[in-house]
Every structure is written in C-alpha cells, then in structure tokens.
Amino acid sequence: MEEASDEKPTFFVAVHVGAGYHSPSNEKALRSAMKRACLSAASVLAKDSGRCLDAVAIAIQVLEDDPSTNAGRGSNLTEDGHVECDASIMDGESGAFGAVGAVPGIRNAIQIAALLAKDQMMGPFVLGLIPPRFLVGEGARLWAKSKGIVLQETIEEADKWLQTERTRAQWQKYKAMLDHVSEKTEVFAAGHSCNVQENAAISDAEASSGDIARENISGQLSMQNSVEEACIMDTVGVICVDSAGCVASGASSGGSAMKVSGRVGLAAMYGSGCWASLRGPFGSPFRVGSCATGAGEHLMKGFASRECCVSSSLSQAGPASACIKVLQSVVEDCDQQGFDRSAGILVVQADASVMGPGNVPKLKAVEIAAAYSSLSFGVGYFGSSMGRPKVNSSVKLKTKAIGFDLSSLVKSDSLSHAGSFACPESHMMLVDVGCGLNT
Numbered sequence: 001m002e003e004a005s006d007e008k009p010t011f012f013v014a015v016h017v018g019a020g021y022h023s024p025s026n027e028k029a030l031r032s033a034m035k036r037a038c039l040s041a042a043s044v045l046a047k048d049s050g051r052c053l054d055a056v057a058i059a060i061q062v063l064e065d066d067p068s069t070n071a072g073r074g075s076n077l078t079e080d081g082h083v084e085c086d087a088s089i090m091d092g093e094s095g096a097f098g099a100v101g102a103v104p105g106i107r108n109a110i111q112i113a114a115l116l117a118k119d120q121m122m123g124p125f126v127l128g129l130i131p132p133r134f135l136v137g138e139g140a141r142l143w144a145k146s147k148g149i150v151l152q153e154t155i156e157e158a159d160k161w162l163q164t165e166r167t168r169a170q171w172q173k174y175k176a177m178l179d180h181v182s183e184k185t186e187v188f189a190a191g192h193s194c195n196v197q198e199n200a201a202i203s204d205a206e207a208s209s210g211d212i213a214r215e216n217i218s219g220q221l222s223m224q225n226s227v228e229e230a231c232i233m234d235t236v237g238v239i240c241v242d243s244a245g246c247v248a249s250g251a252s253s254g255g256s257a258m259k260v261s262g263r264v265g266l267a268a269m270y271g272s273g274c275w276a277s278l279r280g281p282f283g284s285p286f287r288v289g290s291c292a293t294g295a296g297e298h299l300m301k302g303f304a305s306r307e308c309c310v311s312s313s314l315s316q317a318g319p320a321s322a323c324i325k326v327l328q329s330v331v332e333d334c335d336q337q338g339f340d341r342s343a344g345i346l347v348v349q350a351d352a353s354v355m356g357p358g359n360v361p362k363l364k365a366v367e368i369a370a371a372y373s374s375l376s377f378g379v380g381y382f383g384s385s386m387g388r389p390k391v392n393s394s395v396k397l398k399t400k401a402i403g404f405d406l407s408s409l410v411k412s413d414s415l416s417h418a419g420s421f422a423c424p425e426s427h428m429m430l431v432d433v434g435c436g437l438n439t
Contacts, residue, residue, distance in 0.1 A: 009243035010384045011045035012348065012366045013038045015059060016237050017069050017378035019294045019344030029068035031391045034380030037062040037238065038389035042382055045242050052248035053091045055240040057114040060087070060252050063236040064108050067164045071236045071267075072107055074164050075254020077171040078261045079178075083162040085109040086268035089117050089250035092276030092289060096120035097133055099273075101264030103140040105155030107162065110252045112144045136264060174258050235267040237274060237291030237346060245352025245361045249274040249289040249305075256296065266296035271306035280313035287350040288312055288319070294343030294374060298330050308347050319347040323371035331373050344372035346379060 015037045017030050041059035044050040064072025075083045087109035088099035098116025100109050112135065119131040135143055138155075145151055152158040235253040251274045253267035267273040273292060280286035292304040304326055311322035323345045334341035347369045352361040370379050380391035 008384065009046055009048060009050070010363045011042065011050075011055075011243060012241040012350070012363070012368075012381070012383045013041040013045070013055070013059065013389075014239045014346060014348050014368050014379070014381040015041075015063070016235075016291065016293060016344065016346045016370070016380075017063065018235055019342055019372045019374040019377045021375040022378055026068055029066070030378050031380075033063055033066040033068055034378065034391040035389045036066075038380055038382035038391075041238065041240055042384075045240060046384070050242065052093075052240045052242045052246045053089065053096075053114060053117060055242070056089055056238045056248045056250040057110050059238040059240070060089075060110040060236065060250050061108045063238075064110060064252055067166070069236050070254045071252040072109070072254070073162050074167060075162060076257040076259070077163065077167055078255075078263075079175075079258045080261055081168075081171055081175075082159055082261065083254060084259075084261065084263075085162075085252065085254055086265045086273075087113045087250070087252040088268050088270070088273050089113045090248065090274050090276045091117055091121070092247035092249075092278045092287065094121050095277070097270060099134045099268045099270065100140040101134065101136040101268040102262050103135075103137060105141055105152065105158035105162075106144065107152075107158065110250060111149055112140055112147075113250065113252075115144070115147050115149070134268070134270070137262070170257060178258070235265075235273060235291070235293035237267075237293060239274075239276070239289040239291060239346065239348045241287070241289070241348060241350045241363060241366055243363050245278070245287050245350050245363045247276045247278060247287050247289040247348070247350060249276040249291050251291050251293075253293075266292060266294075266299050266304075269300050271303035272300045273305060275305035275309050277309055281310055284313075285353075286313040287352055288347065290345065290347045292343065292345045293377075294372070295330060295334055295340055298333050298339065299343060301333070302326065302329060304330065304343075304345060308345055312347060312349055318369070319349045319367055320369035320371070323347055323369050327371050327373055342372075342374035344370065344374060344377040346370045 015034050017034060022030055037059040040062050041055040044055040044058055063069050067074035070076055072085065075085060078084055082104060084102040084104050085106060086101045088097065089110060090097045096117040098113040098120065100112045103109055106112065116133060116135065120133065125131055141151065235251045237249065237251040239247065239249040241247050251267040253265055255263060255265045274290065276289040278285065278287050288309045290305040290308040292299050308322045308326050311325055312319045315321055327343055327345055330343050331341045349367045350363060351365045352363045354362045354364045366383070368381055370377060378392070380389050382389035
C-alpha cells in the first residue's frame with residue numbers, strides 16, 4: 001500500500017494545430033509548438049494535485065502564444081482587418097463548460113473560458129445569481145478584467161500584438177481579391193442592359209473570379225501556385241486525461257480568414273469545438289474527450305465533438321469509427337452545398353477500470369484516433385510512459401496506424417495499413433493508437 005502511494009501519476013495529452021495544409025516551411029515551428037504544449041500540460045498532470053482543466057488551459061495558451069497557429073497571436077483577421085478570438089473548455093467529471101466568442105484584444109481567450117468553467121464548478125453566486133457559461137465580444141473582455149486577468153490597456157494595442165506580418169500580408173492579399181470581385185460585380189450590374197453576348201461574357205468573368213477568390217479565402221489554396229503557403233483551418237485543440245481517468249478538452253481559434261466581424265465560430269460552440277465526459281448517454285462509465293476543427297458552420301450544425309463521443313460510447317468499433325462516421329457526414333453535407341470540406345476530428349478514449357487505493361479509478365490505457373478530410377492535420381501526443389512527445393504535421397496522403405502494446409510502451413513505432421473511407425478529391429488519414437501507461 002505504501003508503494004502504491006509513491007507511484008508517479010499517469011497521464012495522457014493529445015493536441016492538434018488544425019486541419020488544412022501545413023507547408024513544409026512551417027512544419028518545424030508547428031512541431032515545436034505541439035511538443036511544448038504537450039510538455040506544459042504534462043508538467044501540470046505529473047503533480048498529484050494537477051487538475052485536468054488546468055492542464056488543457058496551459059497547453060492551449062502555449063499554442064495561442066505561438067504565431068504559427070491560427071489562435072491567439074497569428075490568428076486570421078476579420079474582413080475589417082482585426083483579430084477576434086473564440087475559445088471553449090469542458091471538464092468531463094463535472095460537465096462544466098466555459099466559452100468566449102468574437103472577443104477582441106485578448107492574448108489568451110482560453111484563460112477566460114477556463115475561469116468561466118471554474119465558476120460553474122463553484123455553484124450559484126450570491127443571491128442565487130447563475131454564473132455565465134458563454135460571453136462574447138467586449139463584454140467578455142470586461143469580465144476578464146474584473147476577474148484579474150492582465151490585459152493590455154487598449155484593444156488597439158492588443159490587436160497590434162496579435163497580428164503578425166504573415167497574417168497582415170494574407171489579409172491584404174484577400175482584401176485585394178475581394179475588391180477585384182466587387183468591381184467585376186459592379187461592372188456587371190452597370191452593364192446589365194448590354195446585349196446577351198456581352199452579359200454572358202461579363203457573367204463568366206465574374207463567376208470565374210469569384211470562384212478563385214472563394215477557393216483561396218476558404219483555405220484550399222491552389223497547391224500548384226502556393227506550395228509554400230500554409231493554410232491552417234480554424235481551431236487548435238487539446239485533450240488531457242489524468243491519473244484518475246478524468247478527462248478535459250478545449251479549443252481556441254482566430255476563426256476563418258476574412259470572417260465577418262462578430263462571427264462566433266466552431267471553437268466556442270457547446271458540443272462542437274470540444275467535448276469531455278466520464279459517462280455514456282445512458283449513465284454507464286465511459287471516459288472520452290474530443291475536439292474538432294475545420295469547416296466550422298457544418299461541424300457546428302452536427303455538434304461534431306459531442307457526436308463523436310456519443311457515437312464512440314454506443315459502438316463497439318472504437319473512436320476511429322466514430323471519427324469517420326461524423327466526418328463523412330460533414331463531407332457529404334459540404335459537397336451537397338458546394339462548400340469547403342476541410343475538417344479534422346481528434347478523439348481520446350480512456351480506460352480507468354482498475355481501482356487504485358481508496359477505491360479510486362486509476363488510468364490504465366488510452367486510445368487516440370484522428371481523422372481528417374483536408375490535406376493534413378497536425379497532431380501530437382504524450383503519455384507518462386513515453387520518453388518524449390510524438391508529433392506529426394506533415395502532408396500525408398496514405399492511411400497509417402501507429403500501435404503500442406497496452407502493457408508497456410514499444411520502443412519503435414510499428415506502421416501498418418488501416419482502413420479509411422474514400423472522398424472524391426480529398427485525402428483521409430486515420431491514426432489509431434493504443435498507448436499503455438506503466439503502472
């Protein structure tokens with residue numbers, strides 16, 4: 001019994017830096033960001049008192065501070081050239097959820113979301129006032145200030161720090177493209193009384209320009225013309241599991257490029273950007289966390305993260321099958337409406353059935369699954385039995401699986417073929433990992 005109390009806490013961390021296209025020139029920075037995020041979360045979880053929610057928040061802060069990701073510093077700009085961030089976090093044990101949307105002038109939106117979630121855990125305020133779950137815009141910023149979060153004096157000052165040379169140049173490029181399309185539209189409207197042949201020629205030119213603009217702004221840049229330009233879609237996300245099998249997850253995002261000011265995206269929406277739970281829909285123990293990224297409006301419509309977790313609990317096929325099921329429905333929906341189908345889903349399922357001292361659940365093993373319909377999906381993970389974090393942000397056109405023995409960590413990765421569903425003009429990779437945690 002005394003030996004058991006001396007055991008080091010077991011834990012698992014999984015992170016992602018968005019679905020889209022990660023250019024080779026940006027790969028080193030993204031891999032470094034994911035490794036640092038994993039290690040920062042591990043530093044919290046390795047302590048006996050380390051809380052899962054805090055581990056998720058600190059890992060996402062690392063990703064928000066890194067200018068190579070589309071969250072916090074380096075976020076995409078709105079159509080009027082500013083940064084507005086979304087973030088959410090969820091605790092699987094209590095069900096507490098906190099989120100902010102379209103918040104300006106904030107370096108780390110996840111900080112506010114985490115405070116909102118913690119207030120949920122404390123119960124009703126004085127006089128029975130209900131603590132908020134979701135704050136937006138300037139109100140979220142003012143609430144953060146009242147809670148002691150250190151902010152820069154003005155939104156303009158913070159906005160300047162959040163923007164980078166890369167995001168500003170990207171905004172100027174897209175703005176010029178939109179202005180060009182608008183001019184074509186005005187020419188068409190002014191010349192509507194022209195003959196049929198002239199109208200048809202102008203309409204074709206306008207349609208062609210519009211298609212090109214929409215393709216680039218949505219994130220699917222032409223690989224022939226922009227091989228070196230990274231195009232990261234929407235969200236970063238983190239899922240953590242502690243030694244007792246508690247699960248928490250979170251997401252943060254600068255949103256899509258040239259979004260309308262005030263638009264709240266996937267990363268902030270309940271059940272969509274992230275989800276964590278210790279029980280299945282019928283109350284039986286089932287420890288799982290998920291986060292989603294990509295085609296925001298379509299993933300929001302289907303409550304993507306929650307649906308993945310529920311599907312995993314109801315099926316015997318595991319989290320990989322749940323990822324594919326949800327992603328396939330998103331791809332089909334996007335195809336029907338002619339929208340960009342880029343999306344990625346990350347799921348971690350934990351086994352904590354072994355009871356430790358004091359009849360407390362003890363983390364035994366985890367399974368991680370990731371699926372995407374974009375050109376790439378940057379994913380990293382780290383467990384207490386691993387020597388260092390494993391990360392992957394390269395463009396992968398093949399389906400692979402990395403397997404680990406559940407009783408002890410295998411020194412070398414074994415790669416084997418694993419099934420995937422085929423989507424026209426898209427690439428799908430499935431990673432199905434079983435990672436044993438030494439006990």
